[in-house]
Amino acid sequence: MIECPLCKSRRIYKSWEDGNYKIYKCTNCYVKFLYPIVKVENLYDSSYFQKWYIEFYQERKKYFKKILKKIKKLIPSKGKILDVGCGIGILLDLASEIGYEVYGQDISDFAIEFCSQKGFKVFKGNLSNLNFEIKFDIITMMDVIAHIKEPVNYLQKCKKLLEKDGILIIKTPLHSNYLFFIAKLFSFTKKSKSILHLPVQIYHFDKNSISKLAYFSGFKILKILTIKEFTGKKFNLLNLWKFFVEKSIIVILKKYDE
Template sequence: MQIQRCTVCNSEQVSILKAYEKHKLTKCTECSMVFAWDIPDSRELIAHYEEYGRDDYKSPITVKRYREILSKFEHARSLNRILDIGCGMGFFLEVAQELNWKTYGTEYTETAVENCRQKDITMFKGDLSEINFGELTFDVITCIEVIEHIQDLHSFISGIKKILRPGGLLYLTTPNIRSLNSRMLKEDWNVLCYPEHLSYFSKKSLNKLLESNSFEKLFLVSDGVSPERLLTSIKRKTVDHSTSENKDEKLRIQLEKNSFLKTVKRMVNGLLNTLNLGESLKGLYRFTHDDRILP
């Protein structure tokens, strides 16, 4: 089945991206959203996610970044509950537990759910729309590299609004379709992948989706550049994230150790953000729960 309207702004001003045919992409000229025009059938998706493996190496630098992200949620701590949608191996929530959050997660497969339960994370299995949370609500909901997998974006965000308390925070990260790598590599950008990824955001389209759903932006940045992703995309190889042996990780360790390089990295990220060219979009939004604009 072909989607005829923009999945963010509902405009009919959409056109198929001819150079991206193998990824089945359409672009909205109104809000710049890029999305898969074909809806994969659920059997295709389930088969895909049974095979889906998350990184199983918990990098110390990633843990440090997680602590920095979590520090931005402190002002919203009231119920003391945080939910990570598509929590993978539960690494982010493990760091949240160190900070005394009550942790909740969702995942698709029994293996992932069981693995996270072993870590004392309260787990829900399946799609957000199918899960019964009862009366549970959260101070913070995080979606780290998740929303690009979603096609029906407004119902996904509606699901979040039902369980996020008024004034609660939503933190999202997703690849930036306007990034330097995306622009240089075009259809060879190794983030592009049907049916795994169905929605590709720019700052503009992500902000539009959230602001039209009663979320107020606290920040939205595009930062990070992955030199190895660029190289491997050119070579058409996949990066193994499971050990610290990949070149990006080595580079990250070098950057952490050297204060001059850290300053350079901060400047590069600042420049990428100013130019909207960073590899990843990272946004923090507050749910304003404005009943006047709810249906």
Template sequence: MVKSYLAINICPLCNSKRYQPIIRISNSSEKTDSQVTIQKCLRCSNAWTFPSPDYVDYKNEDFHQQSISVSSQLDIKTISDLPEEWQKSLKMQVSLIKRYLQPRAKILEIGCGEGILLSELAYLGFIVEGIEPSFNASLRAKNKGLKITNSLFPDYFPEQKFDLVILSHVLEHIQNPSRFLRTVSQLIPNGYLLLIQTNYQGLIPRLRTKDWYAWVPNEHYWHFTPFGLTFLVNKLNFRLIKCEYSSLVHTGKKNKLLQIIAKTIPQYLDQFHILFKLNN
């Protein structure tokens, strides 16, 4: 069922017939040596994984902990416990939120992991709440004293409204992002939407192609660009407020060197934070 959703000769996000394959990579989730193609739309610039991922049971996943484990730091309580680039990115997100939201504003993070960003925002006086499908991650977030619901969205749909909804590395896991964001928009009348996404047009993904770790073809339906996301959400009545770039965490000499070069041109970094406002 999922595969047929994309088995059509048009961009699933804008219906353009103009698209091209950019890379073929192996799908590491499968025991057989299956390959998937990343297709790029020449109109909206978003890309997608074809064939698309199979069902993933996020309740039993713990991907935040997995990526943190890479850095050998298992006891993550605050931003300062994270790798340097991750810290920088989170600090930029906090700073962006502080620029546009009043103290005591109500913030919901969907897919909040173990609540590192929410803890920081709570400390600053924002009223925060999280939804997290992973049982283990939600437990660690609750242990930080946060209000967390262990569920998928919108299986759990909060009754109250918010001033901001945050989706950090969530939208690429969603089969129908337009429908998902339309549902999200019901929670933020006149409010903001902050998306944190990988940037597949960054320098490292362009030059290291298959070695860039953020394709995750067994889980990611989509690979967005700031232009592509803006195109997508404009139809849902969101308008672009601000876009900033940051870097994913990289190891290895080649990646580190490319990261230094990418920092001279922000659009070449391989992550972005994009803030939209709903026009109601």
């Protein structure tokens, strides 16, 4: 019997399928998840980063800048930042330019090599298995959590790595019922797979379920907001719909006092 990977409840039902993939919803914590999980090998190689990040370096940097501006009042203005899933280090560049002491983590050899060459201190491997000798004032996690098999453990690890008043910033795609509906409409094409980032994205969060995840992991929410998703610069009529339906959730979290 399938159980909810976040809260272990068995009160779940199949909420979406397209012939290839099935998405279940938990009625206890509201999370939607892909089941069974599909293993994708060697995803984060040089061509992946070239296509999605190197190509859009300036645009993505601007996008991160906008996010930081929106949450500026809630986060320490200096200190140590760890960017989990740092990729080619776009956020590390930005944060170091504005005076933070920056550190990165990634599972990709390419990403680690890329950031090391820029002179950043980066850690390679799954966050859950890494040992750090320092603690951080801020941990950022941009488009990572939805890909993690055990997100509660993952966030609990972040909690351990944060200073007493440390802040965790999570960005993840907002996959609303509306987006699932659109994906269903396109299920006769290959589009629905890309709309829902299947099968690499395991979890499909909305504001309710990401709030539950934060609570299960020992965090309280300082702020939760919705922003337009990053869609790149190659804008045309065919991808105009993205402008209206693709959104992201930003959550600013603080540890519950122990």
